[in-house]
Amino acid sequence: MVCYSPYTRYCILFYGDGQRTYFYERFHFIVWVFMLAASVYALLQFDYWWTLTFIISNILYNICPMFLQQYNRIRIEMLIKRRNT
Template sequence: MEPARRQKSATVKQTVTIYNQLINFFWTILAFAPIGYFCYVALPVNWLYTFLAISLLVFFLPPSFFRAIQLSNTTAIYQRLGLRTVRKYTQNGILVNHLIRRREAAYNTVRTLSVKSHLSKASANERFHTVVFVFFLLTTVYALIYSYWIWAIVFTISNLVYNVYPILLQQYNRIRFRRLADRQLGAKKTSLD
């Protein structure tokens, strides 16, 4: 690769990283600020550690668990749930890709990483958001038991936006990337015939 092209590629990669981290920072602050404050002022430390331990156990569930909780093997239900809209405002989502393509028309996230890499990333993201989902859920239940009604509503909305939709998005992405892998395999088989 020629030096100018390599430099441009590095610049695009840095820009993608910055845009993705800004989106990540925004959603994380939005979700974690209320629950962090609540944990600091209202949740006893022993309950905090218990909720964290239970949540972290989810990380060690086998891949078969995540396959079992997948809503569908087609993208239709995910599209009806609004995942196309959600994709606009996520890391490597439609908005980030649009902003990058304004600078580098040939940029394509799927071409940047292998399909296997995308599937691995989707799996890791799904695990992360499932762990956080369980922690938010346990904290919400605690808030309900002790009559912190407004906090319970805030945590439920945060959990939906920060965890449920991202989990569904990873399931949706997994279906899309598997289809892409199947098409690539089919194209390779055809070219070998």
């Protein structure tokens, strides 16, 4: 695949190492599952402060980046397709 400017940087990020975004998405999913288990454990211990802390941090640090990477992957694909047509 040949990429021309101004999208060259995006082509390198996405196609240079095509599995990178999927790897990070899986990483955040695994951490999300771990934090979810920690939240359930804190809830079972009736420690509501830690439960709330785990849930909020889980949303901020895992769920948002997963959605952002999916959005970016689709956006980069559209930019490259538009550029190549």
